[in-house]
Amino acid sequence: MSGILNSSIGRKFAMALSALFLMIFILQHFVINMLSVLSPDTFNEVSHFMGTFWVIQYLMQPVLIFGVIFHFVMGFVLEIKNKKANGVKYVKNNGAANSTWMSRNMIWSGGFILVFLVIHFIDFWIPEINTKYIVGDMSGMHDGEFRYFHELQEKFVPIWRVALYCVGFVFLALHLLHGFGSAFQSTGVNNKYTKGLQGFGKAYAILIPLGFIFIALFHHFTH
């Protein structure tokens, strides 16, 4: 087991595991966000639970942050190593003849997602950490009622932010369109279920980001 990250297959495997973990997180995030459309009260309660339950806050949140950082750092490390392996560039290279745009540009879609994530953290995560752990207000209340749904709606009032989020989700979809299937291939999963899994992956890659876009637009137009 020692030094598995020193091998190309080990690095692929680690990258794939962090990707699978993040895809499960995104699904969970999506389900909770959808509650804001379906039932604001339930959304408030679940948000309060997620924001205050110690297992999530002190155990799962650090694992998630590690997973995000690991995925990005490893992505850049692999890109640098691969560029080094290339040698002299081709004068003419017809990449579109044998591979998808998504598969060839994971570093770019991932880079844009990173930028989006920084904005997303500034918008939601940092104010949340500030309220709970710096100001010390763990009540989740504002003016006698839960603040989560109200804060969410407020964030999606400016159209520029809605547009920015929509672009971010498009890049997420592009990243997932290759990333989902690629993660399974890297872990060695390629069998009779692969075709079905690839189909499921395509549906996941399109429907989840589309759902996030819907949520952002919904709050912008219904506020």
Add this chain to the structure above:
Amino acid sequence: MNLTLKIWRQKDSQAKGQMVDYKVTEISEHMSFLEMMDVLNEQLVNSGEEPVAFDHDCREGICGMCSMYINGEAHGPDRGITTCQLHMRMFNDGDTITIEPFRAAAFPVIKDLVVDRMSFERIQQAGGYISVNTSGNTQDANSIPISKHAADEAMDAATCIGCGACVASCKNSSAMLFVGAKVSQYALLPQGQVEAADRVKNMVAQMDLEGFGNCTNTGACEVECPKGISLENIARMNREYLSTTLKG
């Protein structure tokens, strides 16, 4: 047909290469690409110029020697073929064809379109074999039961001719399709089981040592492979490697 060729010329491994334009005329559409290169070289020799160096041997799509990156694709714009099997009917009169050597840090250019693919040989030497007693009492291979499915898959993997098109097509210059095929052809058969753990570990270690890149599953290698080696072989190698390494 009359063609303009843009060809990478490089005097030796140390020289700085460049693209040079040539014209060839009256090329028959029935010619193979290598025959068209022969016409060009004859033309160059007759005019006292240095002919273009390129790899070739069997000219039957079996040896894996002919390389060339033609119009942005390994072995040119056709599927399931090597360069010697590429015919000039794939091109049109008046076309400009760009011809470059396979590019990868692990495939250094020796001269013009000839690259050093000995890194593949060293990977093979690291574990791409089985140890068989050949002292006169070798067991008849037919006496070992092997399922038809496993035999077929092993044979498919064994058709890899080690041409390097997978590396040349990969945006990461990864050799995983080649190594995956070589690992698979033994991993699928009982004869390969004895050295299976050492084989995959040593071949992957040598692959990394040679400076090949990390696979990101673009699938370009599978599309450009003249022998149709499947990505399943990479997944199988990943499984073999991970189970061996994680067991310790």
